[in-house]
Amino acid sequence: xxRLIAFSLDGEWYGLEVSHVRGIEPESQISPVPRAxxxxxxxxxxxxxxxxxxxxxxxxxxxxxxxxxxxxxxxFHWEGNLAALRVDSVDEMYELxxxxxxxxxxxxxxxxxxxxxxxxxxxxxxxxxxxxxxxxAALVEE
Amino acid sequence: xxxxxxxxxxxxxxGADGVRLLVVRCGAFRFALxxxxxxxxxxxxxxxxxDLPDLEGLMWRDGELIPATRLHPLLHSSRSKESGDGHGVxxxxxxxxxxxxxxxxxxxxxxxxxSIVPLPELVKRALKVDGLESATLTDELxxxxxxxxxxxxxxxxxLVRAAAVAVNSDSVSEGRG
Numbered sequence: 013x014x015r016l017i018a019f020s021l022d023g024e025w026y027g028l029e030v031s032h033v034r035g036i037e038p039e040s041q042i043s044p045v046p047r048a049x050x051x052x053x054x055x056x057x058x059x060x061x062x063x064x065x066x067x068x069x070x071x072x073x074x075x076x077x078x079x080x081x082x083x084x085x086x087x088f089h090w091e092g093n094l095a096a097l098r099v100d101s102v103d104e105m106y107e108l109x110x111x112x113x114x115x116x117x118x119x120x121x122x123x124x125x126x127x128x129x130x131x132x133x134x135x136x137x138x139x140x141x142x143x144x145x146x147x148x149a150a151l152v153e154e
Numbered sequence: 155x156x157x158x159x160x161x162x163x164x165x166x167x168x169g170a171d172g173v174r175l176l177v178v179r180c181g182a183f184r185f186a187l188x189x190x191x192x193x194x195x196x197x198x199x200x201x202x203x204x205d206l207p208d209l210e211g212l213m214w215r216d217g218e219l220i221p222a223t224r225l226h227p228l229l230h231s232s233r234s235k236e237s238g239d240g241h242g243v244x245x246x247x248x249x250x251x252x253x254x255x256x257x258x259x260x261x262x263x264x265x266x267x268x269s270i271v272p273l274p275e276l277v278k279r280a281l282k283v284d285g286l287e288s289a290t291l292t293d294e295l296x297x298x299x300x301x302x303x304x305x306x307x308x309x310x311x312x313l314v315r316a317a318a319v320a321v322n323s324d325s326v327s328e329g330r331g
Contacts, residue, residue, distance in 0.1 A: 041294075041295075043289075043294075043295045043296075043297070044182065044183065045183075045277065045281065045286070045297065046181075046183055046229035046230055046231055046281075046286070047229060047230045047281050047282070047283055048280065048281070049280050052277065052280050055273065055274070055277060055289070055295065056295065057291050057295050060271075060291060061271070062271055062272075062273060062274060062277075062289055062291070062295065063274065064274050064276050064277045064280075093274065093275065093276065094274075095274070095276060148276065151276065151280065152276070152279050152280065
């Protein structure tokens with residue numbers, strides 16, 4: 013089964029497998045860092061650990077957007093590391109057959125297939141499923 | 155400023171229970187410099203300004219010629235307009251003194267050693283620069299900066315050579331600090 017946490021960015025939906033998600037936090041004080049690439053919002057303190065805060069918008073070809081009161085940080089892990097994605101909202105968890113994962117993206121935004129395992133269709137939504145390993149690989153190539 | 159910032163005395167200022175840091179402001183950022191690197195803080199008024207690439211100016215202390223450079227370009231930051239002339243932080247670099255200019259030397263703080271943690275590897279890889287590798291987590295998250303590593307050996311050597319050339323030119327009159 014494919015278990016996804018779905019989140020939105022400017023009305024588009026993306027998802028991370030639940031096994032990669034470590035929590036959801038309201039956005040707190042993020043300290044900017046110098047020389048940061050566009051995707052790196054800065055770093056913040058989560059219970060004594062410093063995490064990078066990531067903005068997916070530059071990688072997805074979306075316009076820059078300032079934090080608003082509803083912005084959340086979706087904490088995820090890969091290979092023993094933790095990071096956070098700034099998202100507009102987090103939706104429910106979806107449980108789907110893994111066969112429902114489609115290879116092609118059709119969300120209308122810039123095609124970030126290098127970040128995605130594929131997409132799933134849930135009711136009226138198309139959700140791009142992000143692969144954390146591919147995401148991190150794309151970040152360090154920036 | 156508090157805590158007698160002006161002269162750090164050249165001691166390794168690690169307290170029995172903590173680590174002492176000099177907090178500085180550089181553009182939009184605040185950093186903490188380990189006081190073990192710091193040999194003093196001076197007003198920018200003590201620096202003879204020069205209009206040379208990278209070499210912001212020169213100063214003298216105890217007969218030693220000290221080149222001065224700004225960190226802002228290396229941090230991809232602009233100088234704060236509210237800072238006035240700023241401060242120079244004297245640091246040991248490659249066996250001599252170097253003056254790194256910041257917008258403000260703000261405070262001396264002592265933090266628990268266990269509050270100092272490394273930056274995430276993803277961040278270090280993204281920044282692609284030496285000298286920014288850890289931070290202290292106390293009331294706020296402060297990046298710890300090693301300005302000498304940030305500058306790098308080659309740049310320090312270039313600054314020293316440029317300073318020697320400048321002081322021998324007619325455009326600079328020697329002063330003693």
